[in-house]
Amino acid sequence: MPIDPTLPYDDTNIFAKILRGEIPAKKVYEDDWSFAFEDINPQAEVHTLVIPKGRYVSWDDFSAKASAEEIAGFVRAVGEVARAKGLVEPGYRLMANIGAHGGQEVPHLHVHIFGGQPLGAMIAPR
Numbered sequence: 001m002p003i004d005p006t007l008p009y010d011d012t013n014i015f016a017k018i019l020r021g022e023i024p025a026k027k028v029y030e031d032d033w034s035f036a037f038e039d040i041n042p043q044a045e046v047h048t049l050v051i052p053k054g055r056y057v058s059w060d061d062f063s064a065k066a067s068a069e070e071i072a073g074f075v076r077a078v079g080e081v082a083r084a085k086g087l088v089e090p091g092y093r094l095m096a097n098i099g100a101h102g103g104q105e106v107p108h109l110h111v112h113i114f115g116g117q118p119l120g121a122m123i124a125p126r
């Protein structure tokens, strides 16, 4: 079920539990602002999720309320993970789903990093 990105942050969401170490995840990267881990249901050869450590529901929430340090840290972390995975030269795709039309399932901002293969059409055909 897609989530409503206008609702307040829910501390019981699955990524909050991963951040608190309550459920396991295959960690790829961590710094003061961000955490990256492998998607449990990969849709490409490389499918890694990067999340801010702060309590943000979506890109909307994050872009409106996060500090400049949090935003810079998160953007740098996404680039760091892509470089560490060797994705820059072959290319890769970033995706952040927001709300119902975006198909967002988890109400904690996450950027998907896809790569390791040609990724095809940008979105499903209309």
Ligand code: 5GP
Binding pocket: 014, 025, 026, 037, 038, 039, 040, 041, 042, 096, 097, 103, 104, 105, 106
């Ligand atoms: P969304 O549709 O919200 O953009 O993407 C949510 C992503 O989180 C999906 O790709 C899904 O496979 C992934 N996911 C959901 N639950 C878990 C989990 O418990 N662990 C991990 N590593 N990924 C998860």
